[in-house]
Amino acid sequence: MGIPFAPTLRRWLRSIRRPAARASTLTALDDDLRAALLELLEGASLPPACERDRDILAHDLRTAATATDAAPLVRRITELVVTANERETQTLERGLVTYARQLTALDAHLRAEDASRADVATEQTTLEQQVHERVRDIRRAVRGEIGADNEGSGPRVVESHLARIVGQLRSFSARQNERLQSAEAEARELRERLREAEAETTRLRRSVMEHKSRAAVDGLTGIPNRQAYDERFDTELARRDRHSLDLALVVTDIDHFKRINDQHGHMAGDRVLGGVAATLRENVRASDFIARYGGEEFVVLLPETAGDGGREVAEKLRRAVREQAYEVTPGEPVQVTLSAGVTEVQSGDTRTTAFERADQALYDAKRAGRDRVMVRLR
Numbered sequence: 001m002g003i004p005f006a007p008t009l010r011r012w013l014r015s016i017r018r019p020a021a022r023a024s025t026l027t028a029l030d031d032d033l034r035a036a037l038l039e040l041l042e043g044a045s046l047p048p049a050c051e052r053d054r055d056i057l058a059h060d061l062r063t064a065a066t067a068t069d070a071a072p073l074v075r076r077i078t079e080l081v082v083t084a085n086e087r088e089t090q091t092l093e094r095g096l097v098t099y100a101r102q103l104t105a106l107d108a109h110l111r112a113e114d115a116s117r118a119d120v121a122t123e124q125t126t127l128e129q130q131v132h133e134r135v136r137d138i139r140r141a142v143r144g145e146i147g148a149d150n151e152g153s154g155p156r157v158v159e160s161h162l163a164r165i166v167g168q169l170r171s172f173s174a175r176q177n178e179r180l181q182s183a184e185a186e187a188r189e190l191r192e193r194l195r196e197a198e199a200e201t202t203r204l205r206r207s208v209m210e211h212k213s214r215a216a217v218d219g220l221t222g223i224p225n226r227q228a229y230d231e232r233f234d235t236e237l238a239r240r241d242r243h244s245l246d247l248a249l250v251v252t253d254i255d256h257f258k259r260i261n262d263q264h265g266h267m268a269g270d271r272v273l274g275g276v277a278a279t280l281r282e283n284v285r286a287s288d289f290i291a292r293y294g295g296e297e298f299v300v301l302l303p304e305t306a307g308d309g310g311r312e313v314a315e316k317l318r319r320a321v322r323e324q325a326y327e328v329t330p331g332e333p334v335q336v337t338l339s340a341g342v343t344e345v346q347s348g349d350t351r352t353t354a355f356e357r358a359d360q361a362l363y364d365a366k367r368a369g370r371d372r373v374m375v376r377l378r
Contacts, residue, residue, distance in 0.1 A: 031258060034266065035295060037061050037070065041077055042219040050084050054219070062266040112186065119179075123172060130168050218292040220270055221277035229291035229299055233351045236289070236303055240345060247345040248310030250300040251358040252280070252317065255337045255370040257296040260328070268328035272336060275326040283320045284313065299355075307344035307377050314340040314373040322371065337371035344377050 038061055041054060057076055064070045216228035224232070233249075240247040254260075254276060261269040273296065280290050280298060289301040300317070302310050318338045325333035341361025345354045357376050364374035 031261065033067070033070070034061060034064070035261075037074065037077070038266070039294060050080060053080055123175065131165055135165075218277075221274050221292050223277045223281060224289070224291040226291065226293050229289070229293065229301075230351060232289050232291075232301060233354075236301055237345065237349070237351070237354075239303070241347070245304050246306040246309075248302040248305040248307060248313070248342060249345060249354050249358045250302065250310055250314045250317070250340055250342050251293070251355065251362045252298045252300070252314070252338050252340040253362055253366070254296040255339055255366075260334065260336075264328040264332075264334070268334075271328060272326045272334070275324070276321055276336060276338075279320050279324050280317055283317055288313075299358075307342065307375055310342040310344060311373055311375050314342050318371070318373055339365040339370045340373045341365060342373060342375045346378075 038058060041057055041061065057073060057080065061070065061073055064073060216224055216231075218225040236247055239245065254272070257269065257272070260272055273292075277290075277292060277298065280300070284290055284300060284302075287303055289303075291299050293299045300313070302313055305313065318340055321336055321338045324336070326336055327333050339362060341358045341364065343354060343358040343361060357378075361374045361376040364376070365372045368374065
């Protein structure tokens with residue numbers, strides 16, 4: 001029952017390219033095409049900076065009189081979506097550049113540390129050899145093996161070697177202090193760069209989460225969209241299969257919605273969609289999941305609920321919408337009714353098979369006169 005906007009747009013774009021068909025584009029803009037374009041625009045994931053452009057485009061689409069008027073709007077929609085995607089790409093690229101820069105700095109620091117440790121090890125070995133030589137010479141001087149013929153008397157030889165040892169130790173200590181100070185400076189710089197990278201990571205993660213959140217929300221009604229429904233259905237199906245739980249699916253559709261658009265305008269239709277979405281959301285449990293599937297169609301997932309329970313919930317939603325007055329303009333309410341199809345998810349079901357069964361039940365309700373609930377369990 002959702003509007004297949006991609007095929008609709010493709011057929012229309014092909015038709016306006018044919019010379020023989022261009023005269024037809026001066027006719028009134030087809031309602032299905034208008035709805036498809038609006039759905040495409042509303043479903044696009046855009047950053048807050050693009051929301052005003054989205055609203056302007058939506059207004060222009062609703063007021064476009066002919067298909068020819070709509071042609072430049074399609075190009076503007078494309079440019080808007082491309083621009084938004086480019087902004088997200090630039091954000092990710094900036095994050096990647098920051099990470100690359102910090103990783104390069106970290107790699108250089110670690111290489112310098114390795115080289116410094118190698119230098120220290122070499123100097124320690126050299127120092128040990130020199131100290132051993134001096135100690136050996138001191139022992140020889142004490143035993144009288146080194147005398148005046150070499151470096152003077154025994155005590156002077158000992159004093160000379162001790163002075164050399166002290167000098168070598170001081171030189172080694174000075175070089176170690178220089179290395180330590182250099183290492184501390186590099187560590188401070190690296191910590192600062194890592195703090196910058198952490199801040200950039202936090203900002204990027206927030207941006208990605210906001211983008212993901214926007215992508216899962218229907219721009220018109222503020223409830224989850226079809227993408228979010230697909231993900232949630234898969235999650236609930238896995239949970240149902242893992243724990244052998246019941247799971248019911250309700251597919252609802254606003255009756256005679258095209259009539260509302262024709263009689264009151266598309267903006268009035270948008271207000272009705274928003275109002276119905278709010279009514280549905282207020283009448284389900286916190287554990288239930290409601291989404292706009294497309295056009296005037298909504299889906300409701302009812303975890304731990306069998307087919308009979310799904311029928312009861314669908315009846316409750318149908319009555320709640322029927323009893324609510326929705327203002328298309330201030331002081332001008334209209335009555336809206338829903339038809340609903342219910343199914344219970346079975347072992348071996350997929351997202352497609354379960355939806356098709358509930359959708360057939362919805363068609364049953366439409367054929368039976370609308371404003372009612374029908375169930376198909378198999």
